[in-house]
Amino acid sequence: MGWVSEQLVEAAQGGDRESITALVQGAHPHVRRFADHLCASPQDAEDAAQEALIVLYRKIGSLRATAALASWMFRIVRHECLRRARRVLNGADGGDGADGGAPALAASAEEEVLQRLEAERVAEAIRALPDVQRRVLILRDVLGHPGRTVADGLGLSTAAMKSHLHRARTAVRLRLHHSPGA
Missing domain, CATH: 1.10.10.10 (Winged helix-like DNA-binding domain superfamily/Winged helix DNA-binding domain)
Incomplete structure (x- = not known):
């Protein structure tokens, strides 16, 4: 994990706001590059990267091993890209009734x-x-x-x-x- 030091991750896990900010800023280009390879569009890639950074910001304290930061971030990005692709494949509303209608139900x-x-x-x-x-x-x-x-x-x-x-x-x-x- 050459783009971030273990000390920075540990300080961020401890709640140091400057360390968290530095970690999020340092992670962005790497997370975005990964999202660019997975997501369908540049907008989805940026949205997925932003979502991963928000999760990082909110939940850095729950990360168990500092060495797992990169894989944790990339799993979040992969999940978000897949979620966005499924939403598109399932229709604009994702079948969740977000448009005010009932969710689409399978016949069986x-x-x-x-x-x-x-x-x-x-x-x-x-x-x-x-x-x-x-x-x-x-x-x-x-x-x-x-x-x-x-x-x-x-x-x-x-x-x-x-x-x-x-x-x-x-x-x-x-x-x-x-x-x-x-």
Whole structure:
């Protein structure tokens, strides 16, 4: 953990506000870089990084081993990125009734299990894609951003974005077709 000293972590765990602030500021670039690789969009990455830093700020005292700080932070980021992706995959309201309506209910427990297994197969196929293809696919097909917006956001030409999207769709289709449960 070269970006932070054990003494700084221990002081932060003890409640020293300056140490906590220094720890949060020092962690941000590392947490953000990790989130950039996991989240679908730069906005989701920044939101996930901020959430992880908020958790760090609030719960640093509960961290048992100072050496576990980095893995703890990265687990928080991974969880937040996955939570955001699931929310998108399950619809804008995440099926939790946040829009004022009732949560969407599966017709049966069996159907719910099958839906979750299928969603996990799709998520695994998307996770297996190379970074640029994964980002293009999520931004274009999952989040529904226009092609030009996706290309600009990722620093690609429209032709390159379309090429990555085609390869990503093909790879996901092949993986789903050849994976167990297909």
